[in-house]
Amino acid sequence: MKKLVKSLYLLYFFLKFKNWSIAHFLAKDGFPLDRIQEISVKDGKIVINKTGQAFTIDQIAPCKSSFDLLLTIVNHDQVKIDTAGKEVYITWDGVRVKVDSFENYYVASELFIEGLYSLHYNKSLVVCDVGMNVGVASLYFAHMSNVQKVYGFEPFKETYDAAVANFNLNPAINHKIVPYNLGAGGSTSDLVIPLSNVDSATKSTTDFVLQHLDTDAVKTVTVQIRDIQEVVQEIFTNHPSEELFLKLDCEGAEYEILEKLDGSGLLPKIKVIIIEWHFKGYEPLEKLLTANGFASVVFPRPTHTIKDMGMIYAFKM
Known part of the structure; x- marks a missing residue:
């Protein structure tokens, strides 16, 4: 039945766009028919009708699992996508980042469109960005006029290098960012962990998360963690x-980070904490925050791969 449906999709896309390669690409990866009027095809490229932006199949491929996400980004008035060269870049309010995976598109959407870290705070801040990833959040924070410095921690070398490359695209603000090729955790250690076959945004150093990921049974990577x-x-x-x-x-x-900060007496000295929790619920985190004088708001944000996750926004009262 699925093969028949895809064959019908393939025929439909070919009759509409007169291009077998693009028709096969759209049919194979399930382009949503209810949004078909938003695109056209010209000179072998997929064109976004609202903006006139043209993509090759290779450029659009990272979002093949979520065409809705791509269309939301490219149609947003405050986000610009540069597809002039082989690589694709997103620019928001002068901040420029390279996007070469679905996770990078997703993170850019979270920050630049959803405003996941849109913190309005009129006092001078320094930011500790634990889980720097490819640096989008660090750049977002550095863009804020009241942020004096951003300290970013990313244990995976390939991901760290991608972050540094993104910082180099933004000379006007990258002097505010101090990146470390280290993770942060409950203690200082070197961890040997199995390589996970996932994008950078979902790599982990914790055993209970790695149990849920597709990992290599043979290959490992050593990462450094700082207390x-x-x-x-x-x-x-x-x-x-x-x-x-x-x-x-x-x-x-x-x-483990919140537990260590609680045990060391440092937690109540922090003014603002934003946490994305994974797999073990928000309750133990919220309990520690409340005990240390924080008011918090919880927003569950389950995905198709991780059901138990979401955001906690905590402010010291």
């Missing part, structure tokens, strides 16, 4: 006049 207590204390020492904003998107390490 979050040392990280935060050093930031306080270097920035006695700024308030600290802690962002945790670290695929499971958020639990």
Whole structure:
């Protein structure tokens, strides 16, 4: 039955666009028929009708699992996509990042369109970005006029290098970012972990998260983790006049990080904390935050791969 449906899709897309390669691409990956009027085909490229933006199949391929996401991004008035060369770049309010995977498109959408970290705070801040990934959030924070410095922590070398490349695209603000090819956790250690066959945004150093991911049974990678207590204390020492904003998107390490900050007495000294939780629920995190004088708001954000995840926005009262 599925083969028949795809064959009908293929015929429909070919009759509409007169291009077998594009018809096969759209049919194979299930382009939503209810949005078909938003695109056309010209000179062997897929054109977004609203903007006139043209994509090759290779450029659009990272979003083949979610054409809706791509169409939402390219049709957004405040986001510009550069497809002039082989690589694709997204620009938002002067911030420019390379997008070469679905996860990078997704993260750009979360920050630039949804405003996941759209924090309006009129005091001088320093940001500790744990789970820097390819640097989109660090750039977003550095773009804020009241943010004086961003310290970013990313343990995976390939992902870290991609972040540095994105920082180099933004010379007007990259001086505010201090990146580390390190993770942050409950203690300082070197971890040997199995390689996971997932995009950068879902790589993890924690055992309970790795159990849910597709990992290689043979290949491993060694990553360095630094004690979050040392990280935060050093930031306080270097920035006695700024308030600290802690962002945790670290695929499971958020639990041990908050426990360590609670045990060390540093947690109540932080003013703002935004956490993405994974697999173990928000309750243990919220309990620690409440005990340390934070008011928090919880937003579940399940995905098709991770049902137990979401955001916590916490503010020291």
